[in-house]
Amino acid sequence: MGPFGHMAAGFAVRAKSNRIPLVVLLVAAYFIEIMYFLFAALGMDTPRYAPWSHSLGMALVWAIAGGGLYALAVKKWRDGLLVASAVFAHWALDILVWDTLPLAPGLSQQIPGVGLYRILGFKFEVAGGNLPTLLVTILDLGLFTLGLAFCIARFRQEKRKRKG
Numbered sequence: 001m002g003p004f005g006h007m008a009a010g011f012a013v014r015a016k017s018n019r020i021p022l023v024v025l026l027v028a029a030y031f032i033e034i035m036y037f038l039f040a041a042l043g044m045d046t047p048r049y050a051p052w053s054h055s056l057g058m059a060l061v062w063a064i065a066g067g068g069l070y071a072l073a074v075k076k077w078r079d080g081l082l083v084a085s086a087v088f089a090h091w092a093l094d095i096l097v098w099d100t101l102p103l104a105p106g107l108s109q110q111i112p113g114v115g116l117y118r119i120l121g122f123k124f125e126v127a128g129g130n131l132p133t134l135l136v137t138i139l140d141l142g143l144f145t146l147g148l149a150f151c152i153a154r155f156r157q158e159k160r161k162r163k164g
């Protein structure tokens with residue numbers, strides 16, 4: 001999933017709870033990608049195969065770690081669960097667009113994905129100036145807009161409540 005589509009997950013979770021700062025949820029929604037850059041720098045993940053950041057097993061580890069740390073910091077387990085779901089949503093959105101994602105580092109098993117990028121004919125090597133790229137961008141920005149709209153609606157509702 002593109003960067004803006006991932007942000008939608010942070011917005012969506014923020015629309016569920018007003019106790020968690022939006023910035024925390026946006027970082028959570030991007031946490032797996034942050035891990036990718038870290039492990040890619042260490043030479044352990046590559047653009048084609050990224051088990052340390054993007055396997056199902058590690059996505060669960062990142063979600064539990066991120067949610068757990070947040071729960072400990074604020075002493076609210078429900079909020080930790082919401083942060084964990086924002087972290088894991090990254091993997092859920094990625095399995096939607098990719099053909100496969102690894103099960104866990106060191107294992108050869110792959111989890112089959114929906115493969116939206118392949119279905120739309122999108123290739124990173126020829127990104128730009130073609131219909132598949134346009135469709136993928138519409139998907140990315142469409143999700144972003146939807147998430148943002150939910151979040152703004154929630155902000156307005158909270159503002160009204162504070163006034164009333």
Ligand SMILES: [Zn+2]
Nearest residue numbers: 001032033094
């Ligand atoms: Zn990703």
